[in-house]
Amino acid sequence: MSEFLRTYLTVGIFGAVGAAIVAALLGAGRILRPSRPTAAKVENYESGVDPIGDMWSQANIRYYVFALLFVLFDVEAVFIFPWAARLEAYGVFGLVEMAIFIFILLLGLLYAWRKRMLRWV
Amino acid sequence: MIGVLSELSYWQVTSIRVAAGLVAVLLVAGTLVYAHLFKMVSFMQSRLGPMEAGPYGSLQLAAEIGKFLQKEDIVPRRADRFVFKAAPFVVLTSTFLLLVVLPGGPDAWFISNDLGVYLAMAVSSVSVIGILMAGWGSASKYSLLGGLRATGQLIAYELPLLLAVVGVVIQAETMNLQGIVLAQADGEIFGWGAIGNPFILTQFVGFLIFMVAMQAELTQTPFDMPVAESELVTGYMTEYSGLRFLLFFIGEFATAGVFSAIAAVLFLGGWYVPGLDPSDNLLNVIGPLVLFGKVVLLTFVVFWVRFTFPRFREDQLQRLAWKFLVPLALANIVVTGVLKVVV
Known part of the structure; x- marks a missing residue:
């Protein structure tokens, strides 16, 4: 298994352990606690x-x-992150490209704003 | 440390890491509940807080867990039982998963992945699902309203949180959190490199956006409308009792700790100690402690704000996110990018 995939195996193990701890706590509680449900309860x-x-x-x-x-x-944001990590390599070209991209994004936000979509009413 | 770890097999190393992760979660969550919730808020309100269990009440949390273990677990008759019971699992497991991206020293890390920032941001938004499950599964009007409010809030503040990190990634030129710490250790401020370059100095706007968005993601006051007790009892937690309630409660504090740790790694230099070589073996020992100190510092700010400010209104919350934080974060990206390329 490659190093990269092993990383995700570790992530999976952590997830499993996290769920197991919650299960263990709830299991311990099940032994210790009373259970007397009534209609009102x-x-x-x-x-x-x-x-x-x-x-x-x-x-x-x-x-x-x-x-x-x-x-x-x-x-x-998914597109912006890889660009951010490689900005030095792209230089001015990448900067202008992303400026246009973010400008279009802002236009979209402005449009929603003008259409009064950002109000919680 | 490298020598010792590289001799072990993958399974042995992973077991050590899982054990270390457990200790980290329990230590951080326990300390935060004791120091910030029990003691800090007590002193702010001119009272002593817990004093009986252990010296200065330091074992109070253990006593609470012992108490909650014996409490009856009530599932409402109309509730969707599976969703109701699965919700605490989703919330707590996502918090525990968030931990894996955090580096604690040159070799003391759980995973070293070039997509670390992605992973952190993706996993951090999973807990929304757990909260919505709790709100829906309880089959209570209060819970449903609280769950919906929480969802609206968490997705609104996910964006500023995400976009604030882009500035850091631009400066560090990597999405690996370990790489971000190293970039801060190697950094210089106008040619002066004695303390490295903690990105809080050059990314101060980003740091402020991140902290505000973090406060909202944690649903802490002033952003605690989902659990506003005067309107919604306790929001999505209303129908939970006993141990399951405690799990949500601990999850809240553990998440506060993990988010603060991510902020400490991104903006405060993580485990790095100025003056030491970043590959020094000593940092494997004191690095996690340094990171823990920074976590306590940042969570102090979080809880200080929590216990000081009044609650926002729901519309003010959405306005702040969409009309102020998102444009500001985008402007921060552009300015950082221009400075990075031009300077």
Whole structure:
């Protein structure tokens, strides 16, 4: 296995160990704790009164525009990082290219701003 | 150290690293909870804090864990049981995974990967999924609102966090966190290299953006609307009780520590001690301690802000991210790039 792939094997091992620790703690808790569920106890908390209606009630997800913008910018960031690491090699050419790129990005943000999409209402 | 490690097989080295990682997480999370949550906030509020368990209450956290282990675990009747129970796993595991990119010394690292910054940023956003799972799975109105708020907040501040790091990558010319530390150790400030070049000096704007975005990513006050107790009880954690609640709680502090460690590596020079050769074997021993000191310093700032400032409103939060931090971070990238190429 190459050194590069081994790195990700280490990452995988860390993930597995992390999950195992949580599982071990919860397992220890399962042995130690009591379990006496009553009807009132397993009811949802709603400030002490009986919960009303469906719990997964319809809510206005106001940030879906933000989520779309985020996906855009996040993809851009993926392109910006390799450029940043190799900027010295690209020189002025790379700088002008990225300036145009970021300018277009900013135009997009400005457009969303002008369209009043950045307001949380 | 190199000699010792290179003689061992991959599995042995990895076992040592996992053990070291566990110690690091427990040490950092434990210290932060004790020093910052129990003691610092107590002194800020003119009280003593825990005094009974151990000297100056230093074993209070162990006592708390012992207590929480015996608490009944209540799963709401209407909850989506699988999602409800899986959520703490996602949050805590992603925090533990974040640790692997951190270098603690010239040879004391978990992984040395040229995509380290990518990995850190990608893994750090996984916990959003865990929080959304907690909010959805609880089947409670408070939890759902808290989970949705948290998601909106975390994706908004992911961007400034990401873009603030680009300036550091431009200066260091590498995405390997170990390489970033070495770049700071070798750096010079106007030809004067006695203390290297901690990027906080040349990337101060980036550092400020990173710290603000980090505060929001940790959902600490003034960005704690997802768990605003006066509006949403405790947001996505409302239905969690006993040990699972404690897991979220510890995860919050562990994440604060790991994020601060990333900030310390990116901006404060990581494990490097000015005056020593960056490949000095001594740094394998004191490097992790130096990094830990910087983590405590940065988390002090985080919790100081947390216990001092009032809460923002939700619309103010989104405005700050999109209309101020993102343009500022983009401007920071352009200015850093121009200075890098021209100067």
